[in-house]
Amino acid sequence: MEWKAELQGIAKNSHSPASRLRFDEPLSKHTYFRIGGSATVYYEVGSIEDLIQVVAFKSRQLLPVVLIGRGSNFLVSDNGFEGIVIRLVGDFDRIRYEGEIVYAGGGVSQPKLAKSVASHGLSGLEFALGIPGSVGGAMIMNAGAWGNDFGEFVEQIRVMTDQGEILKLCHDQAGFAYRRSKLDNYFCVLDTSLRLVQGNPEEVTQLMREYYQRKIANQPFVEGSAGCMFKNPPNHSAGRLIEECRLKGTRIGDAEVSTMHGNFIVNHGKAKAKDVLELIDLIQNRVKAEKEIDLQMEVKLLGF
């Protein structure tokens, strides 16, 4: 296909040694659920220049393009995704400090950032060690735990528009709310700056470890999953509602409502996206029937 050759040409002339292009890449390799068919194109992009080339290419070819972080909040269709999946690497995987402000690229992993700021004695992100996403994903989802979320520390975010323009947004323009933001109106989150508080490295690390231990004691971290399937409805815990509806342990194929935490669906090895979707449906219907509450998805769907 002509467009594939054109894309190969763009990747060949890349500005970053980290950029890597692959065709028919199984997305099960790039999601925490370990579920999903192949993407037509999977492109690890290592520089802003390369990203601009992709934006220009997608506008010419009218191909669907989606950003993936660590794939820890995605359920990908068994049929995969007909389009280009982009992951930020290279220049986007950098962290730097100016006093109490940390600058992090969209491709940096959240646990790596949490550990790094703790070692600098900066307090704020202790909650983030147990969230296996990227900084880009954290901005889109306003990821959080233990009463904190990323949004509250954000000073500025740089995004790229569908036209390849780079914009600097302040905290209020990002529209952070519970597990969402308005940043998905843009093509890509490039990087962010977070204002933290100077603390003591040992104390920050200690608190971070405590949160992490409590998390792994209560949530399944061994099996594949996409974290919490549903958002907590106002004044309720989705996990508790699911447990009260006696759904823990309900299994379809290799997908199961975790026996450890009702709001997680886990993959015991060969689960299909369709098994997970059936479980989601069953959970939503049962919770609606017994509790008269509509559970809203937290996990994003791709390729359906």
Ligand SMILES: Cc1cc2nc3c(=O)[nH]c(=O)nc-3n(C[C@H](O)[C@H](O)[C@H](O)COP(=O)(O)OP(=O)(O)OC[C@H]3O[C@@H](n4cnc5c(N)ncnc54)[C@H](O)[C@@H]3O)c2cc1C
């Ligand atoms: C075991 C486990 C525990 C978890 N615990 C928590 C928790 O405690 N709290 C919590 O909030 N979440 C939790 N999650 C969910 C998940 O880790 C977060 O939502 C995380 O922020 C997603 O980041 P990601 O990089 O994996 O994003 P992905 O899943 O790859 O993508 C999520 C969304 O962000 C978009 N996106 C990603 N990067 C970019 C970018 N650079 N530019 C534009 N769009 C982008 C994607 O297109 C998609 O819409 C957990 C998940 C797992 C598997």
